[in-house]
Amino acid sequence: MFTRPLAFLRTMAENAAKRIKTDGGALTIGTHNGHFHADEALAVHMLRQHVPKYTGARLVRTRDPALLETCDIVVDVGGEYEPARDRYDHHQRTFTTTFPDHQTKLSSAGLVYMHFGKGIISRSLPDAPAEDNDKVGLIWNKLYDSFVEALDAHDNGISVYDSDALKAAGIEKRFSNGGFTLGAMVGRFNGNWNDTAPSDPVAAQAEEDGRFEQASQRIGEEFDRALDYYTKAWLPARDVVETAYKARKEYDAEGRILVLKGQSAPWKDHLYTLEEEEGERVQKVLYVLYPEKPTPDAKWRVQCVPETGDSFQSRKPLPEAWRGFRDEKLDEITQIQGGVFVHAAGFIGGNKTFDGALAMAKKALE
Structure with missing residues (x-):
């Protein structure tokens, strides 16, 4: 050699x-x-x-x-x-x-x-x-x-x-x-x-x-x-997201909250596509709620929809006053029971129950 x-x-x-x-x-x-x-x-x-x-x-x-x-x-x-x-x-x-x-x-x-x-x-x-x-x-x-x-x-x-x-x-x-x-x-x-x-x-x-x-x-x-x-x-998730998209106004009259029942699925690509298919006039989804695991006692997440699929910027971040707090302190600030956390960047949070997560999303819309 x-x-x-x-x-x-x-x-x-x-x-x-x-x-x-x-x-x-x-x-x-x-x-x-x-x-x-x-x-x-x-x-x-x-x-x-x-x-x-x-x-x-x-x-x-x-x-x-x-x-x-x-x-x-x-x-x-x-x-x-x-x-x-x-x-x-x-x-x-x-x-x-x-x-x-x-x-x-x-x-x-x-x-x-x-x-x-x-x-x-x-x-x-x-x-x-x-x-x-x-x-x-x-x-x-x-x-x-x-x-x-x-x-x-x-x-x-x-x-x-x-x-x-x-x-x-x-x-x-x-x-x-x-x-x-x-x-x-x-x-x-x-x-x-x-x-x-x-x-x-x-x-x-x-x-x-x-x-x-x-x-x-x-x-x-x-x-x-x-x-x-x-x-x-990814492909099977499309049906899951489409079903949730059609039902979104059950949780918010303007359709700004999307709920994935039963089990989380990859949602970003499909959500953007569904919104695009409806046209520019449709109200964009701001928050997506989903369980951490497919069990009745699962905790729930509130995730902000990014501006684009590759973006770290949210369409509407969770309130700045909530960010970085957990558990009882978060409950005290939000006045919603069961809080688990809100990320310091404000793009995601969690609650022990679906009702609590929905209450957080609705309050964040205000």
């Missing part, structure tokens, strides 16, 4: 890749060798783990056009976007494709998800509904928004915010979060610049391919968790 110049290692890797032969009868996924990124790592995972045609497919990592031409599907390399031929690269100058109703240019992850995602979701739902089913489309859009789009933006160098607008407003980041992204996580699987590498080109390529396999598996675990959540928890 000894250190080789980077250019020499690249040459060895290319030569090794050219010698790779496909196994008889096995389908092959092609992507580039060298430094890898989150988008092709996820694209390969989705194909291998969630698309029956490519289950168990071999992986060839190369930039050799002749070898890529022998692959059944190619992602993130080759300079072609031709779905009919299963070619999914996004690096060509003419490429401008985006996910429906979005502006972020797709990466190989977004391309594979856009073309194969509905099938992935359909097979993950009970009874495997048709790909054009409304529930499939709902999750297809949500999973792109919450997971895949960030990878597309990261790979295409698109910032979350307009940097010029931030600069003009004098806004600076309070801390660095660059190492806290899925892209950074995958990037750490790449070898360091000063790592020693095998002198044999086949061994060097195999070592690099092994790191890519680890990266693909790791980001795939995160994707699979997200897919599992949206198909098994």
Whole structure:
């Protein structure tokens, strides 16, 4: 083992890749060798783990056009976007494709998800509904928004915010979060610049391919968790939230209090969607009440609805005079029995009973 110049290692890797032969009868996924990124790592995972045609497919990592031409599907390399031929690269100058109703240019992850995602979701739902089913489309859009789009933006160098607008407003980041992204996580699987590498080109390529396999598996675990959540928890919660939304005026004539009976469920996304469907004139929900656990003696929470799903700012925080107090002292201040706590930031509080929690929410409206 000894250190080789980077250019020499690249040459060895290319030569090794050219010698790779496909196994008889096995389908092959092609992507580039060298430094890898989150988008092709996820694209390969989705194909291998969630698309029956490519289950168990071999992986060839190369930039050799002749070898890529022998692959059944190619992602993130080759300079072609031709779905009919299963070619999914996004690096060509003419490429401008985006996910429906979005502006972020797709990466190989977004391309594979856009073309194969509905099938992935359909097979993950009970009874495997048709790909054009409304529930499939709902999750297809949500999973792109919450997971895949960030990878597309990261790979295409698109910032979350307009940097010029931030600069003009004098806004600076309070801390660095660059190492806290899925892209950074995958990037750490790449070898360091000063790592020693095998002198044999086949061994060097195999070592690099092994790191890519680890990266693909790791980001795939995160994707699979997200897919599992949206198909098994998030989607069923929609019916729960919709039922509560329709009954909200039972607790407040203006519909500002929403009560989740029996058991809490993920409510934010669905609440925003239901409000949007009703239009701008509808009174927004300000407080959501739910039990801490699905038992008759459960304590109840009063949670303020955030201004947006990613915001720490509440539409109407709990009264400042209540914040940071607990138990008997909270009862004394609110004049409501059974108080448990109100968070110092005013975004959530609790009471021992539903009636107490409802009384807190109603008083907070005043």
